[in-house]
Amino acid sequence: MSERFAWHRFIAVVMKEFIQMRRDRLTFAMMVGIPLIQLVLFGFAINSDPKNLPTAVLSADHSEFSRSFVRALENSSYFKVTAQPASEREAERMIAEGEVQFVVNIPQNFSRRLQRGEHPAILIEADATDPTAVGNAVGALSQLAQSALDHDLRGVLQPLQGKPAPFEVRLHRRYNPEGITQYNIVPGLMGVILTMTMIMQTGLAMTRERERGTMENLLATPVRPFEVMAGKIVPYIMVGYIQVTLILLAARLIFGVPILGSVMLLYIVVLAFIAANLSVGLMFSTVAKNQMQAMQMTFFFFLPSMLLSGFMFPFRGMPEWAQKVGSVLPLTHFLRMVRGILLKGNGLLETLPHLWPIGLFLLTVVAIGLKRYRKTLD
Amino acid sequence: MQQRSPKQSKEPNLPLPQAYPEGHKGEGRGEGAAIANPTSNHPSSLVINVEGLSKRFNGLLAVNNLALQVRRGEIYGFLGPNGSGKTTTIRMLCGLLTPDGGRGTCLGYDVIRETALIKRQVGYMTQRFSLYEDLSIRENLDFTARIYGMANRRRVVDQALERLGLGDRQKQLAGNLSGGWKQRLALAACMLHEPKLLLLDEPTAGVDPKARRDFWDEIHRLAGEGITVLVSTHYMDEAERCHRLAYIAYGTLLAQGTVAEVVENSGIVTWMVECADVYALGAQLRGRAGIEQVVPFGNVLHVSGTDRALLEQSIAPFRELGECRWTAIQPGLEDVFIQMMEGARDNV
Numbered sequence: 001m002s003e004r005f006a007w008h009r010f011i012a013v014v015m016k017e018f019i020q021m022r023r024d025r026l027t028f029a030m031m032v033g034i035p036l037i038q039l040v041l042f043g044f045a046i047n048s049d050p051k052n053l054p055t056a057v058l059s060a061d062h063s064e065f066s067r068s069f070v071r072a073l074e075n076s077s078y079f080k081v082t083a084q085p086a087s088e089r090e091a092e093r094m095i096a097e098g099e100v101q102f103v104v105n106i107p108q109n110f111s112r113r114l115q116r117g118e119h120p121a122i123l124i125e126a127d128a129t130d131p132t133a134v135g136n137a138v139g140a141l142s143q144l145a146q147s148a149l150d151h152d153l154r155g156v157l158q159p160l161q162g163k164p165a166p167f168e169v170r171l172h173r174r175y176n177p178e179g180i181t182q183y184n185i186v187p188g189l190m191g192v193i194l195t196m197t198m199i200m201q202t203g204l205a206m207t208r209e210r211e212r213g214t215m216e217n218l219l220a221t222p223v224r225p226f227e228v229m230a231g232k233i234v235p236y237i238m239v240g241y242i243q244v245t246l247i248l249l250a251a252r253l254i255f256g257v258p259i260l261g262s263v264m265l266l267y268i269v270v271l272a273f274i275a276a277n278l279s280v281g282l283m284f285s286t287v288a289k290n291q292m293q294a295m296q297m298t299f300f301f302f303l304p305s306m307l308l309s310g311f312m313f314p315f316r317g318m319p320e321w322a323q324k325v326g327s328v329l330p331l332t333h334f335l336r337m338v339r340g341i342l343l344k345g346n347g348l349l350e351t352l353p354h355l356w357p358i359g360l361f362l363l364t365v366v367a368i369g370l371k372r373y374r375k376t377l378d
Numbered sequence: 379m380q381q382r383s384p385k386q387s388k389e390p391n392l393p394l395p396q397a398y399p400e401g402h403k404g405e406g407r408g409e410g411a412a413i414a415n416p417t418s419n420h421p422s423s424l425v426i427n428v429e430g431l432s433k434r435f436n437g438l439l440a441v442n443n444l445a446l447q448v449r450r451g452e453i454y455g456f457l458g459p460n461g462s463g464k465t466t467t468i469r470m471l472c473g474l475l476t477p478d479g480g481r482g483t484c485l486g487y488d489v490i491r492e493t494a495l496i497k498r499q500v501g502y503m504t505q506r507f508s509l510y511e512d513l514s515i516r517e518n519l520d521f522t523a524r525i526y527g528m529a530n531r532r533r534v535v536d537q538a539l540e541r542l543g544l545g546d547r548q549k550q551l552a553g554n555l556s557g558g559w560k561q562r563l564a565l566a567a568c569m570l571h572e573p574k575l576l577l578l579d580e581p582t583a584g585v586d587p588k589a590r591r592d593f594w595d596e597i598h599r600l601a602g603e604g605i606t607v608l609v610s611t612h613y614m615d616e617a618e619r620c621h622r623l624a625y626i627a628y629g630t631l632l633a634q635g636t637v638a639e640v641v642e643n644s645g646i647v648t649w650m651v652e653c654a655d656v657y658a659l660g661a662q663l664r665g666r667a668g669i670e671q672v673v674p675f676g677n678v679l680h681v682s683g684t685d686r687a688l689l690e691q692s693i694a695p696f697r698e699l700g701e702c703r704w705t706a707i708q709p710g711l712e713d714v715f716i717q718m719m720e721g722a723r724d725n726v
Contacts, residue, residue, distance in 0.1 A: 008525075012521055012525045015524070016510065019517055023512045212508075212510075213507070214510055215508075216506075220473075220497060220500070220504075221497060222494060222526070
């Protein structure tokens with residue numbers, strides 16, 4: 001059908017959806033109430049013990065001692081050196097984008113000062129936005145300093161063995177120095193709540209038409225699939241923004257979560273995430289035969305999102321296959337974006353690496369949804 | 379309705395012995411001068427002209443090689459038992475279902491390729507109430523007017539409300555209306571964009587007799603304005619109010635024409651028996667050679683068959699008893715349809 005998009009039909013659907021939303025007081029109350037209740041309930045921390053956290057080593061000292069220290073880091077099984085950035089700038093970018101969890105700074109003349117018994121310091125910067133993810137690794141550090149170089153300290157350096165540690169490890173908890181769990185949980189909740197309500201509401205909106213028999217009436221009119229889909233999406237985008245605003249307010253006023261980045265930027269990237277979830281809901285609704293099925297499919301998608309995205313458990317604590325699955329989910333990338341913007345003060349540039357996977361996901365799902373939308377009752 | 383033949387106030391289920399009265403048939407036609415002569419079969423006066431229409435669902439044949447010609451300004455009745463393919467046919471005509479086979483036009487547009495154009499000019503009233511129950515009467519009409527992009531939306535909706543007589547209840551939710559009102563609202567909604575063809579799928583199912591009568595008066599008024607109406611129904615009295623009708627069973631068209639033609643072509647012979655105990659007599663008659671149907675209608679019994687000689691031979695002994703009054707009557711539509719359905723089942 002080569003007919004073009006018509007605004008009047010699109011607006012007709014939007015208006016109708018708004019009226020229906022307004023009439024359905026309970027559902028509307030739930031859409032606002034769910035975020036609030038979850039915010040209150042998720043006041044507790046979820047703990048785990050992730051290992052092999054990606055670590056960047058920025059070494060200005062290429063000695064046996066620094067190599068031994070890095071090896072000791074890796075042997076502790078908490079750290080895994082994944083990058084050797086050439087400059088501080090690059091290291092900074094890596095931690096801001098979440099590419100690595102730690103940056104180990106080995107200063108110049110580390111070995112010389114060590115040999116002189118000056119107890120030099122190694123700075124370890126940790127991305128502490130998710131405190132549970134770094135907690136145990138940090139705990140292992142102090143032990144490391146004690147014994148990492150025992151093997152290297154021979155001969156005249158023998159006296160440096162044992163106590164006190166021959167060198168000092170200074171830990172710098174970045175972005176969340178006090179390790180407050182809510183800093184991590186509350187921005188994450190934004191993604192979780194949006195995922196649940198957006199998918200469920202759109203999924204129901206379409207299957208409701210089919211279940212009540214109004215779909216037949218709608219299909220008999222000249223209205224086009226895209227007009228129906230877009231018309232149903234727009235009201236829920238607005239609901240999504242209301243939820244985001246509520247959570248942001250609660251984050252700031254109740255939990256005191258710092259908002260370092262641009263709220264404007266957050267509102268922009270949230271759109272991609274909301275759209276991705278709405279498209280999932282619409283795709284489900286083209287498959288589901290009734291509202292019950294749409295509901296079940298929502299949870300089918302929602303649970304892995306919650307468990308594998310790094311919301312419940314540290315992403316890097318999961319086995320590789322689970323991380324791969326998690327990387328497909330929009331929530332995973334949204335969590336990194338929202339934590340980056342709020343806690344790290346990331347700008348657009350640092351946000352982009354997590355924005356495009358969401359865009360890709362959105363395009364794929366919309367394509368499937370439009371293909372599956374039935375213009376007829378066949 | 380100006381001219382109501384007295385028989386229509388009788389029980390709806392009572393089949394009508396005589397042929398369709400001419401006055402009724404012509405009703406409404408005089409009101410619209412623009413209407414083509416409905417008796418003409420010229421392609422230009424055919425609003426629906428399809429042939430070989432077929433549809434399968436999971437390999438099951440729902441509609442089989444159906445041909446249908448509906449003329450402009452005509453009220454065309456579509457009859458058949460449940461599951462006979464009436465709804466499927468209507469859905470294929472308005473582009474809701476894609477036919478598996480067949481071709482033809484609806485309002486001059488190809489039923490397979492030009493469904494979007496057909497949808498603009500067709501008013502389709504679904505079997506089940508399919509407006510939004512959680513929208514008010516006005517909001518429903520307003521939504522429909524927007525979808526069709528009507529320029530003077532406010533006025534159109536106001537007029538529709540006024541015609542409906544629901545002006546003062548326009549803020550009431552559609553879901554709270556009674557069955558009869560829902561059906562009138564649905565009709566008003568599908569008439570809003572001034573379609574040239576109305577497809578009504580069992581519009582009066584579950585509606586009380588008064589509301590049904592009002593509904594049919596409205597349909598005749600619309601037909602008088604030149605609108606073509608294809609209406610499916612189970613009610614025989616409604617069938618008799620159509621200009622022409624088609625009978626479909628098991629997806630196959632069994633008869634087509636005016637009521638008189640359908641009855642005449644059926645070749646059914648019917649005797650009416652007035653008797654003290656119709657049930658006892660019925661039990662004795664059933665199963666005898668040539669007697670294919672024995673149906674009690676209150677205190678009378680209709681005895682029908684297709685073989686006149688055989689039937690009369692079988693009832694002769696009973697007539698000689700003289701206990702009951704036997705009269706040869708013209709079979710009613712119901713007798714004809716039940717007969718056809720039985721016949722069709724034997725052939726399937």
